[in-house]
Amino acid sequence: MITVAEAKALIAKNISTLTAIKLPIQKAHRHILAEDIFATANIPAIRQSSMDGYALRFEDKDLSLLIHGEMVAGSSSALSIAEGETARIFTGAPLPEGADTVVMQEKISLNDGRITILDDRLQLGLNVRGIGSEIKTNALAMHKGSFLSPAAIGFLAGIGTTEVSVYPMPSVSIIVTGKELCSPGEVLGFGQVYESNSYSLKAALEQAGIYEVEVISADDDLEILTGILEHVLKNSDVVLLTGGVSVGDYDFVLEASRLCRVDQIFHKVKQKPGKPLFFGMQSSKPVFGLPGNPSSVLSCFYNYVLPAIYQMARKDNPVKEINAKLSDAYHKSAGLTHFLKGTCKDGFATPLSAQESFRLSSFAYANCLICLDENTERFEKDEIVTILLIPE
Ligand SMILES: Nc1nc2c(c(=O)[nH]1)N[C@H]1C(S)=C(S)[C@@H](COP(=O)(O)OP(=O)(O)OC[C@H]3O[C@@H](n4cnc5c(N)ncnc54)[C@H](O)[C@@H]3O)O[C@H]1N2
Numbered sequence: 428m429i430t431v432a433e434a435k436a437l438i439a440k441n442i443s444t445l446t447a448i449k450l451p452i453q454k455a456h457r458h459i460l461a462e463d464i465f466a467t468a469n470i471p472a473i474r475q476s477s478m479d480g481y482a483l484r485f486e487d488k489d490l491s492l493l494i495h496g497e498m499v500a501g502s503s504s505a506l507s508i509a510e511g512e513t514a515r516i517f518t519g520a521p522l523p524e525g526a527d528t529v530v531m532q533e534k535i536s537l538n539d540g541r542i543t544i545l546d547d548r549l550q551l552g553l554n555v556r557g558i559g560s561e562i563k564t565n566a567l568a569m570h571k572g573s574f575l576s577p578a579a580i581g582f583l584a585g586i587g588t589t590e591v592s593v594y595p596m597p598s599v600s601i602i603v604t605g606k607e608l609c610s611p612g613e614v615l616g617f618g619q620v621y622e623s624n625s626y627s628l629k630a631a632l633e634q635a636g637i638y639e640v641e642v643i644s645a646d647d648d649l650e651i652l653t654g655i656l657e658h659v660l661k662n663s664d665v666v667l668l669t670g671g672v673s674v675g676d677y678d679f680v681l682e683a684s685r686l687c688r689v690d691q692i693f694h695k696v697k698q699k700p701g702k703p704l705f706f707g708m709q710s711s712k713p714v715f716g717l718p719g720n721p722s723s724v725l726s727c728f729y730n731y732v733l734p735a736i737y738q739m740a741r742k743d744n745p746v747k748e749i750n751a752k753l754s755d756a757y758h759k760s761a762g763l764t765h766f767l768k769g770t771c772k773d774g775f776a777t778p779l780s781a782q783e784s785f786r787l788s789s790f791a792y793a794n795c796l797i798c799l800d801e802n803t804e805r806f807e808k809d810e811i812v813t814i815l816l817i818p819e
Pocket residue numbers: 603604605607608620621622623624625669670671672673674675678700701702703717718719720721723784785
């Protein structure tokens with residue numbers, strides 16, 4: 428059995444970035460840019476006023492200026508002013524020919540079609556946005572590897588970009604195995620359990636921006652499972668299976684993966700929950716066999732699957748690791764790393780009740796996983812431990 432750190436390193440080593448795709452910028456939010464973007468024009472393309480006021484020649488600032496015409500944002504015809512003249516102007520409007528400065532309308536007095544400037548701080552070029560003052564033609568606007576935040580999307584739109592090359596998020600298929608599974612909404616028959624793994628996984632994937640998720644239910648039957656796995660491996664970048672990875676007579680995930688030419692990278696990690704975790708690769712496609720207990724599924728998802736998915740899209744791991752103080756002493760047996768469902772507040776991590784891996788009732792309130800080292804048995808109150816913050 429390998430350690431948690433070894434399992435994480437093996438996954439990181441085997442994952443490769445997906446081929447970049449072109450996306451309209453409206454769809455590129457939260458992706459990583461796969462190309463440098465250069466400005467194709469000066470932005471702004473014209474000299475613009477940044478205030479509502481009056482455009483003038485700075486050298487005329489002490490004269491009584493005759494109002495000659497008006498420029499509004501979107502004015503398409505040019506206007507020019509001569510010595511002793513000013514033009515009414517509004518924010519975003521092109522500057523008239525001859526003008527080099529704008530005075531705010533609050534800083535003038537208006538009398539009979541003429542203005543007197545009352546702004547003793549007026550400077551040459553004040554309230555004028557120069558040509559290319561945001562960015563100049565051919566300048567690098569955003570570099571490859573940048574994260575496309577809402578501001579980045581707006582910036583790119585503002586320089587006229589319509590589509591960008593980005594690393595896509597992978598498409599994911601989920602296979603839930605088990606003949607005991609019954610859909611929420613149906614009446615539970617004898618021996619049945621409500622199927623919940625695909626629900627939590629789909630929600631977690633949607634939170635990561637992955638909406639293309641196929642969910643298929645498979646009976647505990649090798650032939651059926653192999654057929655389904657073969658099918659989803661053709662259609663998706665990542666396959667998640669839940670259940671069927673342990674050592675029972677009806678656990679067929681390992682055998683079905685072998686039959687589908689998935690190379691096993693590891694099976695079983697020194698951890699609780701999720702000890703029987705399976706990870707394999709079919710060519711560049713990762714296959715995760717998540718131990719079926721609902722809590723094991725999510726714990727493994729945050730520890731291994733989510734970082735891998737983000738790595739495929741060249742994104743930083745969204746599951747942040749921080750230190751916190753344990754709010755109470757805790758005892759566990761040595762040999763496995765424990766991931767406790769917990770809450771973290773004001774620097775203190777508190778394990779929740781109901782830690783058993785078949786239970787989600789406490790996970791539903793958790794905001795972190797408290798990582799307790801494999802070889803340590805006793806953890807003291809106020810001892811510093813590592814916690815993984817569950818993305819909100
Ligand atoms: N002899 C041993 N038995 C088990 C071991 C072991 O080392 N030796 N490991 C245990 C651990 S730890 C885990 S975790 C489970 C994992 O087993 P599987 O991955 O084969 O999972 P299943 O047996 O199929 O299911 C486990 C449990 O979870 C329920 N389940 C499954 N799928 C769903 C779903 N989609 N929604 C809700 N609940 C689900 C299932 O009914 C079982 O109760 O193995 C232990 N056994």
